[in-house]
Amino acid sequence: MLEENWFYEALTETYLPLLAHFTTLLDDRVPFRLTLSLSPTLCSMFSDVLLQERYLWHLGKLIRLAEKEIDRTARHPEFSKTAKMYYDRFSECRRLYEEVYARDLVAAFRGFQDRGVLEIITCSATHAFLPNMQSSERAVRAQISVSADAYRRFFGCDPKGFWLPECGYYPGLETILDKEDFRYFFVDTHGLLFADPRPDYGVFAPVICKEAPVAAFGRDAESSRSVWSADEGYPGHPSYREFYRDIGFDLDIDYLRPHIDPLGIRIQTGIKYYRVTDRKSPDKKPYERLEALRIADEHAGDFLSNRGQQIRRLAPLMDRPPLIVAPYDAELFGHWWYEGPEWLNFLIRKIAFEQDTLSLVTASDYLERHPENQRSEPSFSSWGEGGFSKMWLHESNDWIYRHLSRMEELMTESARRYPEAEGLARRALNQMARELMLAESSDWAFIMKSGTMVNYAVRRTREHIANFLRLHEDMNKNTLEEDLVAYLESCNNIFPEIDYRVYA
Amino acid sequence: MVAEYRHQILNAFEKQMATKKRRVFSAASRRTDSHPHPVKSVSPPLRPDTGKLSAAAKPLLHHEPPPVPRRPVRHELPAMYNETYLRVLPRDPYSLFTYWEIPGDTVSKTVPENTEASSPALLRLYEVAARGGRKPREKPVSDIPVGKQIFSQYIRVPEPGHRYRLEYGTASSGRFVALCSSNEVAVPAAQVQKPSGKKRAQADTKKLIDFSARSLAIAAPPSDFTADMLETPVPGAGQLMTGYPGLTYGT
Known part of the structure; x- marks a missing residue:
């Protein structure tokens, strides 16, 4: 039930809003190229008929709860607008899910890939952290092979790229990826920076692995920090919605009971009325959607401006255009950072119409334009805490x-x-x-x-x-x-x- | 065109919502709380560990399961598998995790008959190769005493980026008798490699690497590790048993 709830939250807050934005971007003839990793497990959940039915049932409960919230907050204008927003958004999710996408989000994402704006990649079959499986090559191969087969069934073509779960890489993994015809993967910054031999272009161009002709792209730390940093990252702005204040934990349990777990276990409902205000203080002010969107627009401009500066700084140092790899957890957008999908939407439009310094490309696009790349062996790395394996190899879990x-x-x-x-x-x-x-x-x-x-x-x-x-x-x-x-x-x-x- | 799109797309998701017919609410519904949103002093946890799950809260992707089988699966796991093995996983540039199982009959078949029962068990760490280098003759670099009732351990290694393996054995009359050998692993590098001298691209590599490393936060040196997860330094650790046939020890 809990995993199902997390799945429903991701649908409501991340995947449906992203699909809605992709649709309007295409409607508005905005050119863009994004790479999106959809894991085999997520695609299986998207396609599971029972989960599809349960999601609609879940949305129905949310919509009824939002209705109750509109009534409950009617005399409090600082909250009632937000309650109405939730009602509208949940209802729109239901309309999109049932009427527009006919419950089939794999087909919806596949449609965007077919129209040339998305490049969908995959990851290991059950999101296994591969460095901790390196003593069993067959087990690693099975995780990758089953994932590639699932991709072919879901998307009707061969996958080109592989998202290493948690960016977990160990030298030699490329030979297994090559056997399944994957052409590229991503590592964290130090995975490429510590490559042997050292990378000629730093992380601003890929390398081709020594052991097999698969390209490794390195994450750019600077663009990552502007979003992920706990202190400086955009999602912590005082005007954005506060994730941790959810009525599922704040309101009376009897009021909530019809809308949560039948046993009365408190869960995130997705209805949150406050803004971050001050991250160190429990005193929160009411959320104001329009102000939050204004800040998202500003942050998109800031991100673009910083990337432009970065490109102008790097370009004279290279004999080819610098590449900035900026991967983010999809569920950051919408689930953790409520305004994230709007930020992405603003950013894509600004890149298309407000500048000519940089353009959006996928890893495949880059490799087509620059097929010759340095041979080097990336270093064991992950994007987990500490940069290596300690999240997954610790006294709490090593058994x-x-x-x-x-x-x-x-x-x-x-x-x-x-x-x-x-x-x-x-x-x-x-x-x-x-x-x-x-x-x-x-x-x-x-x-x-x-x-x-x-x-x-x-x-x-x-x-x-x-x-x-x-x-x-x-x-x-x-x-x-x-x-x-x-x-x-x-x-x-x-x-x-x-x-x-x-x-x- | 730019100014125009701003108006059009303030929020694409909300724009879609604005196009549909919205429901009008009845104001007659009962209000359950005069205060719109009581404030708590502490934010709720992100993923509360309730400790009790609904019986129906079985794993995702469940369809209605058939009845529980006549002989259901018991979820007690074996503590050991009665197999002989020693495995190693790299953890970070400075440490490995190893786990093993050495059943009694492996010991009795391998250890000379005159070995004292109280002979200490040891893990011997071998450096197999430097990163990217030709495979030199491997050399043992430290012996780590382990209790006979211990079956896993975190081990500190001297050189990031190098390849290592372990042997589990006992010390008998000053000689190390190996009972089991592990797989080889490379621990991660902890720094940018030195320039090779070969110029492949027209690029200012030094500056590009400096820019790449900006904002980079990687694992801190060993002082950051939890001390009790690494082997406790003991007298004699780091010194090798003498007299092990077939090896020339490094100094």
């Missing part, structure tokens, strides 16, 4: 790796031992592959380290490990039971087309 590596060994052994399994055995082996991939998700280790929802992450990890070991034991003892396999298939039904032989 999982003993189990994961054993599962990876057993999966490979089983795939080789039963190369032509049929019927129930085949279903069991496929389910073992699903349980393994789900256990490998980096989210569990991350949650264990970050300290919130720890019980849930531990339980999910243990469940997937135990499910796998039980299926393996039953396979070996020839005691497989159809009801157990069917139950697990139903519980963890990601990648219905998976073929366990990807581990052979």
Whole structure:
């Protein structure tokens, strides 16, 4: 339920607003090119019929709650406008989701790729942090291969780029990406900066990996900081909406009960009435949408101005146009930073019409224009805290790796031992592959380290490990039971087309 | 055109909403709270750990599951797998994480009969190669005593960017007897590589690297690490057991 809620929040606050902006940009004939990573798990959720129905049900509850809020705040004009805004936005989400996109957001995003404004890339099958799997090449290969297959099914073409989950790279990963015909990936700044040999252009051009002809692009730290920095980043501006003040936690539980979890567990509703005001103070002032949008417009101008200065500073130092790679978590836009989609919209329009110093390109565009690049080996790196693995390799979560590596060994052994399994055995082996991939998700280790929802992450990890070991034991003892396999298939039904032989 | 689009797109999302027919509300609805939004002194947590999930709150992508099977899965995990292995993962430029399992029969088959039962267990760290360099003869760089009931450890390494491996073994009469060897891993580099002298592009590489590094925050040196997660320095650590056949020790 909680994961479903996070998914619904992302739909309402990020993905539908982004799609709406892309639509109006095209309607207004604004040229743009963006790269968007849609993970196989997210695409699976977009396509899941049950989740589609539940999202509409969830939106219905939100709309009824917003109606109640309009009444509740009627005598308080400083809040009632915002309540009305939520009602309008939730209703618009429902209209877009049902009438415009017919519940199929994979098709909606695919449409923008087909029209040449988006380049959709993918990541590892279950967002596994690949550096911590490097002792099992087959397991890494399976994560990448299953992801590429899923992409082909969802988007009807081969993926060109690969988003390394958490920007997690280790030397040698490119050979596995090359086998699946990926042409590029992204690393964090120091991943490219510490490359061997040193990169001729710093992070302002890609390198081609030494071990395989795959390009590595490095994140630009300066443009990243202007958005991500806790102290200086745009999302912390006093006029923007305050994320942490949600009526799901502030109002009476009986009032909220019909709109939240049936057991009365408080959740983020998405209805928030305050602006950041002062990040260090709990005293908050009411949110004013128009003022927030004015600031978003200003920040888009500031971002563009800084990038222009950056380009003018860099261009004389290079014999080719400098490239600034500015990747952001999609859910930053709208979910964490409520005005983020509008900022992006303003920025794209300013780039198109208010300057001629820079243009938006995708990594593929760049490689077409500049096919010759320096050969170098990027350095092990991630964009997690500290820049390496310590978020996913810590005393709170390191216990999982003993189990994961054993599962990876057993999966490979089983795939080789039963190369032509049929019927129930085949279903069991496929389910073992699903349980393994789900256990490998980096989210569990991350949650264990970050300290919130720890019980849930531990339980999910243990469940997937135990499910796998039980299926393996039953396979070996020839005691497989159809009801157990069917139950697990139903519980963890990601990648219905998976073929366990990807581990052979 | 620029001025025109500003008016058109103040907020594209809201513009779409403005085009549709909006609902008119009844003012007769019951108000539940005279104060629009009570203020709390502390912001709520981002992802509250409620500790209790609905029985229906099973993982995402659930369709209605069939009945629970006759022999459901028990979620107790084995503490050990009764297999012999020693694995290493790089953690950052200065440390590794290693975990292992050495069942009793591996010990009895490998360790000479006259070895004392109380012989200390050791992890021996080998430097296998420098980054990007030719593979030199590997050399052991430190011995780390480990308790026999310990099965994982964080290990400090001397050189960022180098390749390492470990052996688990025991010390017997001043000799190191290896029971298990790990995979090799490279720890990350911690700095920009020195110029190679080969000029490939017309570029001011020094300035470009300076610009690239601006705002960059990377891992701090080892003092930043939590001390209790790394091996505790013990007398003798860093010194190698003598008499191990086949190796010439570095100094």
